[in-house]
Amino acid sequence: MTKVTALPADDQQCAWYHLSRQRQAKTGHSGTSSARWAVIGAGYTGLAAARRLAEHFPHDEVILIEAQEVGYGTAGRNAGFAIDLPHDIGAEDYIGDIEIAKTTLKLNLLGQSLLQTQVKTHGIDCHMRSSGKYQGAVETRGIAVLEAYQRGLDKLGQDYQVISEQDLPHHIGTSFYKKALFTPGTILLQPSALVKGLADSLPSNVTLYENTAITEVEYGDKVVLKHEHGQIIVDKLILANNAFGQRFGFSQIQRTMLPVFLYASMTRPLTENEQAQLGGKDFWGVIPSDPFGSTVRRTHDHRILIRNSFSFNPNGQPKPHCLKRFIQRHQQSFMNRFPMLPAVDFEYTWSGSLALSQNHKGFFGQLAPNVFGALCCNGLGITRGTVTGTLLADWLAGERSELTDFLLATSGPNKVPPEPFLSIGVNATLWWGQMKAGLES
Template sequence: MRITRLPGDDRANGWSAILPPRSPNPPLAGEVRADWVVVGAGYAGLGAARRLAELHPAARIALIEAGEAGENASGRNSGFAIDLPHNVGSSLDELDGSHRFMRRARFAIGELDRVIEAEGIACDWSADGKYHTAVSERGRREVLEPFARELEALGEPYEWIEGGALRAALGSPHFTAAIRTPGGRLMNPAALCRGLADSLPKNVTLYENSPVTAFENSNGVTLTTPDGSLRAPKMILAANGFAERFGAFRGRFLHLVAHASLTRPLTEAERARYGVTRPWGLTPANAFAGITMRHTNDHRILIRQGLSYCPSQRFPEAGRRAVARRHKRLFDARFPGLDAVEMAHTWSGFVCLSRNAAPGFGRVAPNIWAATCQNAVGVTKGTFGGILAADMASGEDNPLIADMESLGTPSPLPPRPFLDMGVRARFARELWRNRHEA
């Protein structure tokens, strides 16, 4: 099977641009054999490879990445490890589903806590909680108030913040109210990916800049790259949206593109005018119309806004420049008095969703397991998906596997061009209906 569509990320990732230079691992060269191969060095692939190494210390494990650790989608997100479901329902079944998600997410965060501390990974990993914010009274009434009631039903702590207290916490007058939850983590996602990749157990070999151009599954898998080939009896597929190229979950993934910008560090005078010293992370009441933001440890502000359908998994350079201008206008509207602050970096990242929000998880062939389609919650869902795929493939009895399987599998999508028309119409409708949260 030839693979002709390969990852094509821009070279503008701000999270990695602010880090020291890193030398990638050598690409795959020649004919290589391993006991296990993991495809994709994002959170799922890194979690799977580490778990396999722990379960099989004598095995040869190959982790193959088309680009470089921290430069793929996992290193481009907004830097949240989220421990709560985005949408909590009030029925008993929905609340039970929320508890199962929290078990998995907090398991992933616990594993990341452990590895980051043990390996000394410097990635600004912090337990500063998260604000879920509303701009309008309607957003407060329709999103935040039900969310507060549902957190109470779950027995989860939260803090309701509004008015001057919220403005003081965020340094912006733009929001009417917020719910702050103490769980979860914030981080530089590129630094986290780099650290996880550079601290893998000794029986894992990471091959970077090694895009797979052909795949065969016959008496074991064979992967071909521009400079070599890799053969192994068993494989874990952790290539997220590109899993389709390997024949898994075809016609079941929606491909979106999201955009982010990161400012330069605020000067001392700007920091005094801004008035906020603590880092924070903010998610909007509506993901289509609202903006995700961060204030980082080094006094930068991140804006992530703009989510659109992108089946080509490509975004043009001219479009990125237009995004940077739009993000600057949004920044100025939210932070009056900081108009001299420029967007130092603007980049794009590709997101994989399923129609029914189910993951691409489990055994997809007798010798292949998948941990894909994190539905835009990549740090936690990718981490626990990869670890649980490794457990399943190894025959480990982990009760969280049943939690994953209870989510089902991605449902089929309509054929194109009907899919394209439907998705674009849905996006336009959501933006219009939720324009009060812009």
């Protein structure tokens, strides 16, 4: 028997969740149920895996288990960038090995295509637009990063546009940035609305249980998933719950994923007068040249999102004191960029976790007899989670492709040091990175 020692418990003020369509959560599980398949985690990976399994095995029930409510947890808390391009922050030109980069691009493009098809087929209202993204720089060091990335994009043969300091206000209103690279392939969307829509359009042979946290697992010829109100007995289990997956008893993924939390705030809607003062396009997204800098978005309903600041939360749960502290940093970042909007306040502030690995690799494949996983998206959950969940289900149905073989051959996330050395090291890295980001934050 394996006891699951950490469960998700996200904070309550995620703007994406509250501003998206309200839905009735599916009833939590109770009693004893049996099925051929179970998937733990109803984020992008789990939703994609459950959908594809149900399509491959239309006569089998697929049970999808979510510890919280769909759209409330991690999948609904990101900045809403479905990115196409590879971005290897460990490589000098942010592209690295060209063959790996080409395959990564194919994975990301397939993830985008799968999502676009579902949104169109099921009429999911998630404000999805193929609007591209800006990568902005403020300081000399940030501009050097953009120049290196240009060289990498040239090597990969991908389109981009260099936006000068004087032209940037015509694009995003603010004159804060000194230079930006615009890449056209990114899709922007409302993440919680997307996840809710994907959950409510699952095939009829998928049974979704929300607010059902698995607390014990028994492995054997059958897998027994126990929770507060009952148990679910299945032939095969897929773990699609990112960093929480390492709590399920498998040595190859224990101490490999870092639950790092990012913090975001979103304003009230801008008035028509404030929109005119801001100028620029009415819908855009900016990512920072420095990984520790600020992500900024203007949303479909004319709000501004600021996302920055990190904390390492080993138990996978948010830290309320960080939420209170980082809102001040968000306010300063907002005023640095938008001095023309002095009366605009934040309406929501929240946190959301990333599953990061030290070597920027995820896990894909078999963990034990009857147990499989697609885990650790390294901050690219929208596209990477969707494509890995889909391809894992294809593989379990006997279908293989070049992309499946690439994922199966990946070494997976490497081990990290034990505590207390891990927390000391990660916290020092986060502190130094945020200090070094300077005006990019």
